[in-house]
Amino acid sequence: MESNRHYKFRVDNYPLMKQPNEGQELYFGEGLNYKTGKGLALDLYLKDGSRHLIHYSYLIYAEFETKNNLQLVKMFQTTHMIIIKGYRLEVLYEKIKGHNLEYIKESNPTEIAIADDNEPFISEIELDWRSKSGTEK
Numbered sequence: 001m002e003s004n005r006h007y008k009f010r011v012d013n014y015p016l017m018k019q020p021n022e023g024q025e026l027y028f029g030e031g032l033n034y035k036t037g038k039g040l041a042l043d044l045y046l047k048d049g050s051r052h053l054i055h056y057s058y059l060i061y062a063e064f065e066t067k068n069n070l071q072l073v074k075m076f077q078t079t080h081m082i083i084i085k086g087y088r089l090e091v092l093y094e095k096i097k098g099h100n101l102e103y104i105k106e107s108n109p110t111e112i113a114i115a116d117d118n119e120p121f122i123s124e125i126e127l128d129w130r131s132k133s134g135t136e137k
Helices: 090-097 109-113
Strands: 034-036 041-045 051-055 059-067 070-077 080-087 101-105 121-129
Touching: 059 090, 070 090, 090 101, 101 121, 109 121
Parallel strands: 041 101
Antiparallel strands: 034 101, 041 051, 059 070, 070 080, 080 121
């Protein structure tokens, strides 16, 4: 099979492959306690210093809800249930839907004073192991 000599692969035709110019905002963002970007897994940073890597391929179901002025994002995995609690979390839920969230971390309650008013704030991350029978331990 002969290749097309006139075809040029142009990186600048694909926005995700472009490198940002100086002063230009990146395609994905980073906040006080999260970083967005394409990935296969979500890294969870907990207040106790532990880290947990949750692979997106095991995500079965996710939901977003508000309870008593606190927002919750629940992620049901085959082996875990993750509950993210905080404020202004709808943007993180949208990023989870597209597997566009690289990491999130719990914040200290005192950090809410320095958080941007439009930025998601994660106050707590619950990570529950599910047994083979499907019930929580």
